[in-house]
Amino acid sequence: MGMTYVQKVLARACGKPSVDVGDVVEPEVHLAMSHENGAMAMNQFIEIYRDTGIDMKVWDPERIAIIYDHRIPAESSKTANNQKKLRNFVVEQKISKFHDIRGDQGGICHQILPEFGYVRPGYVVVGTDSHTTSHGALGAFAFGVGGTEMAAVWTLGRVLNVEVPGTIKVNVNGKFPAHVGPKDLILHLIGKITAEGANFRVLEYHGDTIRNMSTSGRLVICNMSVEAGATSGIVPPDKETLRYLKDEAGVKDKIETFAPDPDAHYEQTVEIDVSDMAPQIACPHAVDNVKPVGDVAGTRIDQIVIGSCTNGRLDDLEIAARILKGKKVAPGTRMIVFPASWRIYREALKRGYLNDLSEAGAVVCNPGCGACLGVHQGALGDNEVALATTNRNFKGRMGNPKAEVYLCSPDVAAASAPSGVITDPRAGGR
Amino acid sequence: MSEVVLKVGDDISTDIIYPGRFMATVLPTETPQYAFADDVEFNRKLNANEIPKGSIIVAGQNFGCGSSREQAASCLKGWDLVIVAKHFARIFVQNSINLGLQTVICPEYDADEGDELEIRGDVLVNHTKGKEFKIVPHAPARQAIIDAGGLVAYTRARLLAKK
Numbered sequence: 001m002g003m004t005y006v007q008k009v010l011a012r013a014c015g016k017p018s019v020d021v022g023d024v025v026e027p028e029v030h031l032a033m034s035h036e037n038g039a040m041a042m043n044q045f046i047e048i049y050r051d052t053g054i055d056m057k058v059w060d061p062e063r064i065a066i067i068y069d070h071r072i073p074a075e076s077s078k079t080a081n082n083q084k085k086l087r088n089f090v091v092e093q094k095i096s097k098f099h100d101i102r103g104d105q106g107g108i109c110h111q112i113l114p115e116f117g118y119v120r121p122g123y124v125v126v127g128t129d130s131h132t133t134s135h136g137a138l139g140a141f142a143f144g145v146g147g148t149e150m151a152a153v154w155t156l157g158r159v160l161n162v163e164v165p166g167t168i169k170v171n172v173n174g175k176f177p178a179h180v181g182p183k184d185l186i187l188h189l190i191g192k193i194t195a196e197g198a199n200f201r202v203l204e205y206h207g208d209t210i211r212n213m214s215t216s217g218r219l220v221i222c223n224m225s226v227e228a229g230a231t232s233g234i235v236p237p238d239k240e241t242l243r244y245l246k247d248e249a250g251v252k253d254k255i256e257t258f259a260p261d262p263d264a265h266y267e268q269t270v271e272i273d274v275s276d277m278a279p280q281i282a283c284p285h286a287v288d289n290v291k292p293v294g295d296v297a298g299t300r301i302d303q304i305v306i307g308s309c310t311n312g313r314l315d316d317l318e319i320a321a322r323i324l325k326g327k328k329v330a331p332g333t334r335m336i337v338f339p340a341s342w343r344i345y346r347e348a349l350k351r352g353y354l355n356d357l358s359e360a361g362a363v364v365c366n367p368g369c370g371a372c373l374g375v376h377q378g379a380l381g382d383n384e385v386a387l388a389t390t391n392r393n394f395k396g397r398m399g400n401p402k403a404e405v406y407l408c409s410p411d412v413a414a415a416s417a418p419s420g421v422i423t424d425p426r427a428g429g430r
Numbered sequence: 431m432s433e434v435v436l437k438v439g440d441d442i443s444t445d446i447i448y449p450g451r452f453m454a455t456v457l458p459t460e461t462p463q464y465a466f467a468d469d470v471e472f473n474r475k476l477n478a479n480e481i482p483k484g485s486i487i488v489a490g491q492n493f494g495c496g497s498s499r500e501q502a503a504s505c506l507k508g509w510d511l512v513i514v515a516k517h518f519a520r521i522f523v524q525n526s527i528n529l530g531l532q533t534v535i536c537p538e539y540d541a542d543e544g545d546e547l548e549i550r551g552d553v554l555v556n557h558t559k560g561k562e563f564k565i566v567p568h569a570p571a572r573q574a575i576i577d578a579g580g581l582v583a584y585t586r587a588r589l590l591a592k593k
Contacts (some may be wrong), residue, residue, distance in 0.1 A: 007455055024571040040456045040500055048585050056593060065466065068589055079454045130498040130521060146500035146525035147456075152585040156592075160584065161571035195441050196492040200520050229495065286441060373450040373497075394443040394496060400466040 002261025004167040004234050006202045011399050013124045021265070026077045026158045030123035030140075032150060033065040037128045039082040040147030042089050047153050058093045059116035059157035065097035065118060071376045072101045072248040072368045074235065089108025105218035105368045110134040110309035112222060114215065115341055117249035121237035121257045121414055126153055131309050131391065133226045138245065139220035139237030139257065141202075144226065150166040165202050165231050168193075171267040172207040174275035179425040182217035183311060183389065183409035185209070186224040187280035187381040189272065199229030201267065209274050210235055216313045223393050225309050227287040237259060279425060282407035285395040293412055297420040301406075302384040304399075306413050307365075308372045311389035312340030315410025316346055316410040323414035323425065329361035330420030336378045337362045338370040360417065374399025387422060389413050431546045431557060432484045432512065434471055440490035444502040444522065453499060458529070461501045462508030476509055483510035488541045490515065494522020500529070507531040514539060514547070514554065517566075527572045528581035535566040 013027035049056040074080035121139030135142035225233025237257040245251040278292035328336045339345040371378025372390040381397030393405035415425035445509035452464040493515040503525040514534040554563045578584035
């Protein structure tokens with residue numbers, strides 16, 4: 001029996017010819033990423049070495065990335081002190097891939113990793129963030145772990161006791177209609193298979209729609225694969241992967257790619273045709289509570305958010321700027337934009353997108369996780385409603401358990417700004 | 431025997447267990463105060479020490495979905511609670527095992543707040559309802575870490591073995 005993509009990655013990372021689903025393996029880690037919560041990993045790392053008499057050293061300072069994004073610039077002295085401690089640790093341990101609070105190289109971890117060419121096809125990537133699944137867009141097996149697990153990786157360079165996951169194949173075909181795209185596709189899929197439909201399994205994406213999709217779009221799909229419970233979402237690498245890594249991420253060295261075997265075993269195959277898909281909305285308070293936009297059109301919105309590791313890239317800002325140029329955000333509605341990285345921010349500035357958005361009334365924040373998880377900027381008031389291009393709408397997510405969050409594409413978010421109600425971005429609706 | 435002190439439904443996210451606005455707090459000694467912070471009454475009982483150690487939370491499917499934040503496991507471990515669920519989200523159950531928070535997978539259980547439960551090997555006994563339910567064992571990969579007393583101890587042993 002052939003191997004799925006994730007089986008091939010794990011076999012290579014274990015130095016074995018093959019692995020079977022359910023095997024317990026200890027794969028080598030190619031990249032270990034943390035953000036502010038690296039502070040937790042650091043505390044546990046110190047704990048692991050306590051009283052061992054062994055010199056405390058991370059296994060490979062070149063393979064660790066620390067990217068500050070969750071609370072930047074620090075909102076409190078507590079955060080500032082955690083950032084300070086971890087910054088000192090980065091210096092002591094000579095960790096090379098460190099992205100501090102800086103306009104020349106900062107941003108959200110899940111944008112920085114691809115943008116700086118840190119991820120390659122076939123890599124095993126772990127991150128102390130559930131949306132680490134994003135990096136499957138480049139053909140990595142990338143998954144979220146907790147701080148203690150990360151401390152173990154920093155110590156041994158391997159993830160301990162990984163069970164080779166089963167795989168669900170997702171075949172996506174058809175051409176997206178206007179104003180429908182990757183975000184609608186992934187919301188539709190999550191609605192279809194539910195928030196636990198892929199728990200402990202990998203979603204492997206295939207089909208013409210995926211092959212014709214930019215890496216930016218693939219990042220959206222892999223990013224939100226975790227919302228179906230998936231350990232990872234993976235697009236097996238192709239020409240577009242190589243184009244992105246060489247042209248956009250500036251990777252110079254040779255990039256090796258491989259594909260799943262044709263006779264690999266999939267636990268399930270999901271077929272999706274996007275040709276007639278409507279813009280999709282995830283309604284409060286669950287990411288799998290997905291409806292076509294028409295079902296909730298007219299819902300009054302207090303705050304619109306465009307940004308995050310899901311939809312804060314240049315194409316997302318372009319869509320929003322194109323829709324909002326010359327228009328105004330409705331009175332009584334706030335609009336917050338936070339680009340995914342400073343590279344994107346500067347490019348959006350050059351192209352005039354940020355100008356168009358701020359003239360329309362949007363507040364453009366610095367790149368970072370911002371309003372998405374309610375720890376820093378853009379918290380909601382009681383009984384307020386947000387429409388956001390972010391990735392979660394759980395109760396309390398945007399800083400207030402008495403508020404509601406609807407998730408959508410940048411098209412829907414921007415189209416809803418002038419009216420202040422959820423609006424179908426397609427001309428005249430449908 | 432331990433009492434069920436809280437019953438929750440399906441898809442309880444880490445934003446419910448440990449709201450994002452408290453994420454700047456990372457120390458396991460400090461996170462317990464914010465456990466289920468938005469369930470004001472339950473959180474009050476915890477902080478008033480009205481809930482004995484070993485008490486049980488029962489949950490539906492996919493408990494702990496969402497963020498990888500380890501605080502969601504450490505805050506419950508701090509009160510020595512036991513979580514019984516139909517099943518758990520991957521990162522949460524791994525974090526729980528790594529930190530030594532007891533998680534019990536019991537797809538068929540029937541229990542309500544106030545019921546007295548007992549975990550007897552691979553069986554969950556509901557003494558109040560006079561019923562027994564089969565517990566699904568953790569996968570061997572995770573059981574090894576439970577047996578070692580958590581991932582810090584497990585990793586330390588591996589580190590020392592390498593020396």
